[in-house]
Amino acid sequence: MxxxxxxxxxxxxxxxxxxxxxxxxxxxxxxxxxxxxxxxxxxxxxxxxxxxxxxxxxxxxxSIGEEEAERFIWEMAAELSQENRLLPGGYVYLSDLLGKPEVLRHVGRLIARQYMGRQVDAIMTVATKGVPIAQSVAYYTNAPFVIVRRDSKITEGSTVSVNYVSGSSQRIEKMELSKRSLRRGSHVLVVDDFMKGGGTINGMKSMIEEFDSELVGVTVFAEGVVDEGSRLIEDYTSLLKVDNVNTLNKTIHVSAGNYLAKVFGKRTE
Amino acid sequence: MxxxxxxxxxxxxxxxxxxxxxxxxxxxxxxxxxxxxxxxxxxxxxxxxxxxxxxxxxxxxxSIGEEEAERFIWEMAAELSQENRLLPGGYVYLSDLLGKPEVLRHVGRLIARQYMGRQVDAIMTVATKGVPIAQSVAYYTNAPFVIVRRDSKITEGSTVSVNYVSGSSQRIEKMELSKRSLRRGSHVLVVDDFMKGGGTINGMKSMIEEFDSELVGVTVFAEGVVDEGSRLIEDYTSLLKVDNVNTLNKTIHVSAGNYLAKVFGKRTE
Missing domain, CATH: 1.10.10.10 (Winged helix-like DNA-binding domain superfamily/Winged helix DNA-binding domain)
Incomplete structure (x- = not known):
């Protein structure tokens, strides 16, 4: 059983x-x-x-217990603080971690725990790096996931597209979602691997509106450093937070995001 | 326990x-x-x-039992034979199925069963639609997965790239893999969602050679119809097989691939 x-x-x-x-x-x-x-x-x-x-x-x-949640998040923070993870532009190399089943199992349980009492009909993310996160959350919530793409492919059939402003580069970009992948009136949870300005997340929010659906929440694996006032969204949860990047010395410091505070009422400062 | x-x-x-x-x-x-x-x-x-x-x-x-394996594959075959899944160019709409956790759990167990006694150090696939398959196999084999991309992104760090001939369009294309995502001397299992000519799979084979690694096997969710003699690879396993596409009448027929025969010695004809 x-x-x-x-x-x-x-x-x-x-x-x-x-x-x-x-x-x-x-x-x-x-x-x-x-x-x-x-x-x-x-x-x-x-x-x-x-x-x-x-x-x-x-x-x-x-679900996941508080102790296990805390241990995992701080382990990840230590791992991400390694200086060889720093990439040009203040990005962080995450691909290896987001390809490890034991990391994804934890991420899935953490995010499933956060939205435990809420109705979630679909998990939405953007191709490619958000997919593993979405799939692991889908696994533990038993809701399907849908992938928004920046380039539409023949294999998607007809799509709905929206334009959005990229937070970091201030350019207008486009994203598309296959028409038949999301039912109207769904309760949609948005997840992604990394958030800087939040432009991509905003694009997904518009997409949800296009499908007459409702946003349940936004949770990202890690949030990056942005200039004061240039973050486009306010209400989100992050498991991890890059709080200091020094491209000159090539050092990076990552700590716990606001997840522990939001879900377990922990002080992380 | x-x-x-x-x-x-x-x-x-x-x-x-x-x-x-x-x-x-x-x-x-x-x-x-x-x-x-x-x-x-x-x-x-x-x-x-x-x-x-x-x-x-x-x-x-x-693993997965023979009966459950057979039931799942034939259920999928019936599902994929629905005519509204046929897309222009003989492609099949799969995105909804490959976003469903219960489908992915079965696919993961099927492929894990096939390579049960073999050493698998990494699962390789190509972005974006192969990712859910790779992740589900990773889940049941406890090996990490790596994603080859057609467009490299800043967040990957330095990459290795190979050129390959696309089987269906006969064009030269390029794919890239982050240098640090795969260790030299790995035993690599290649998976993908859909195979037509097999060009992409061939590209991944060259990539594995570039990393001085060894191919364990190739398994795809579904194989499409190709013209006689235009398939570029011979040794592969498919869970499902599109065996008839009629773009005029817009009908499609999908049956079991060679998986059941290869793994359970079943006759599927």
Missing amino acids: TSYFLNNPHKLVSLTYFAKRYESAKSSISEDLAIIKRTFNVRGIGILETIPGAAGGARFIP | TSYFLNNPHKLVSLTYFAKRYESAKSSISEDLAIIKRTFNVRGIGILETIPGAAGGARFIP
């Missing part, structure tokens, strides 16, 4: 289903569920909701 | 670790491992390898 829940997050499963599958009495299934519930809770794996009644059953909602 | 194994595939865990974590005697841990092993096996979840001795422990290797 543990394995079934972990592979089917957010899916309501009836006791009858388990009783048939394991050829057991409902009463022993109930006892086992209580044990799983306690273990998931103690280990910070997630919440096992049990819903009584004929239409009831159990549903697994993945 | 079940949850620990599922979240840490391919990782050798000592009995001592579990004994400490759960404050239990090693003998009861051993008994529980035997139960988990049997259940994983019966349900086709995977193999629990137990290694005796002081340096021993247990390792979970994800």
